Amino acid sequence: MILEYCETGQLDKWLISLRGDMSSDTSELLQRICFDICKGMAYLASQKIVHKKLAARNVLLTFTIVPKITGFGPTKSSEDEDAKANILDVFQERIPLKWTAPECMTSLKDADQRSDVWSFGIVLWEVFSLGELPYSDMKSRDVENRIKGGYRMSKPEMCNSFYYKIMTNCWHENPKKRESFKKIEQKIAGTFVNKSDDVYYYN
DSSP states (O other): OOOOOOTTEEHHHHHHHHTTOOOHHHHHHHHHHHHHHHHHHHHHHHTTOOOSOOOGGGEEEOTTOOEEEOOOSOOOOOHHHHHHHTEEEETTEEEEGGGSOGGGSSOSTTOOHHHHHHHHHHHHHHHHTTSOOTTTTSOHHHHHHHHHTTOOOOOOTTOOHHHHHHHHHHTOSSGGGSOOHHHHHHHHHTTEEEEETTEEEEO
16 A cells, blocks of 8 residues: 655644744635545545544644545554543543544444544644644543533634534534535635635635
């Protein structure tokens, strides 16, 4: 298998490196990254592929800052990496609880496109918070009860109302009321002006 070399590395680490160096161009770049990730997830959904563990750490960036979705299937990591990612073994299943839809927090066996949409909402939050850890004030074991009690993360400072509305829809407790990746892709595309093939500019 030949894989593209993603020189810039993990999205979460790149986002952290941006702190204190924001500009209007950077803001537009963040929005394009979100759009590209959504397009990638829409393609996976069209192929009946469920990611299950979508997170900023599982998105790699090329030299030109084009995101590539990774992290499919089982992976090996150290206990320290698991702690940083808030991954818990639940009945011997490695579940990244802070990125996982509430209906999948005890098992990923029923994960589907709708649960991936929830995780995409968390990735959006990571992008616009410049790599902050989701639910940073909570322990992983407390997240499920808080979410099922109606708690949702607040809008990041760098996020506009359009993207926060997408996030909150991704985080609907009822999976059937979450929009599909294709629908989200269409909504985000509507905020850009297409000036040439597959090149978008924020409107």
